[in-house]
Amino acid sequence: MRLVQVMVPTGKREAVVGVLDEEGIDYALSAESSNRQYAAIVTFPIPKAAVEHIMNRLRDVGIERDSYIVVLSAETVVSRRFDELEQEWEDENPDGENRIAREELIARAEEMAPETTTFVVMTVISALVATAGVLLDSPAVVVGSMVIAPLVGPAMTTSVGTIIDDREMFLRGAKLQVSGVLLGIVSAAVFAVILRTTSIVPLSGPEVFSIGEVESRLSPDVLSLVIALGAGAAGAFSLASGVSTALVGVMIAAALVPPMAVVGIGFAWGSPMAVLGSAVLVLVNVLSINAVALIVLWRMGYRPKLWVQQNEARSIMMTRVTTFAVILLILTSVLGVATYGSVRSAAFEEDARAAIDKALPPDASLVSMDVGYRSFPLLTPERITVTVGYPPGEPPPRVGDEIERRLNEQAPETIDPWREGGVQVELRYIAIERPGGAADSTAEDDPERPAVAARGVGPTPRSPAV
Structure with a gap:
């Protein structure tokens, strides 16, 4: 459930109150005395799935971005009238009960994309930990590297930017994803070179590639694709449902961080062709996560705010999904051959x-x-x-x-x-x-x-x- 506060501009008080009365929503109206352009503050609780509909109604009566609409997450509402409202909304909108508002989705996606410095530091640390865990053949350490990897945010930001036709958000997410993959591989390679030259890991190439955590990612099969598809779908659904994406972030990192570490190890031991399978796996996982997240968000009903942008957004989404699908088809055929092998x-x-x-x-x-x-x-x-x-x-x-x-x-x-x-x-x-x-x-x-x-x-x- 959500608690909404609206700063009502002068001359819009009756229109806002009329919308809330029509929707059967209880509200508290406070007079505004700050001598600014606002006449009142309206506070009201509503079900999570009703936020976007109410915001659209308020926008229709002139409450635009020059006003203030604050949406807060309410832990509990003790009210029989609210329970009736929530049940009524669920009965009228059975498919939208788990969907947050478009504005909430945008805000969450922006928050999930970390600042550049934070993203770089956490990506490097996760790559180093993953490299150490892989060389130690320690699944526990590898899982630890997944927990700290900041990769779920850029993937979801890219998908949301495409769905709402926000080019700036899309480009930021895409740049973070590309730089994250390259940075992870380079960090793993540099760390592995240090370990090799200092004889901390005094193993030959065949010995390194026979380590369990390394060997399992040298020749991925089509089952690896299922992990990426599941991670992308779970990430998009958790984002749109308003629940925590922490565990989903671990799943997305599981599809990306260990293969990146193995690719870096292959370069460090002078055998890039030996880790070709891991490189293909990284690329397949990145594309799969983005493609399925786009589809999930679109199927959940998210569109640009203005109807004139919806056709353009649909065209952009279809172009990107088609491009992802063609590349995935080619790469998946490679994984299919690996499965046959x-x-x-x-x-x-x-x-x-x-x-x-x-x-x-x-x-x-x-x-x-x-x-x-x-x-x-x-x-x-x-x-x-x-x-x-x-x-x-x-x-x-x-x-x-x-x-x-x-x-x-x-x-x-x-x-x-x-x-x-x-x-x-x-x-x-x-x-x-x-x-x-x-x-x-x-x-x-x-x-x-x-x-x-x-x-x-x-x-x-x-x-x-x-």
């Missing part, structure tokens, strides 16, 4: 395990198989590390060449024009004590055995590093 990779790993089992003698067993992939969006196996268990006291089975042959037969075709040779296979042996025996041992524990616990097999040439 994930399914194909899962099938390959299942077939590869079966092929290894067939190549092993009866007394040996497959302990583990780790596959390294490259070539986003269509994942292709590049390195396979196979760990084979064998009985203690027996020589390791010489099955390296056979396993390599079978794995290369099972490997899917690659679309990488720079890829040469087949899959690089590394075979590791580990002595496994059967039940009833002594403790487990490995080939390295026996000084009389050759050091075959980890070795490459076969003549397969090494592929270029990711």
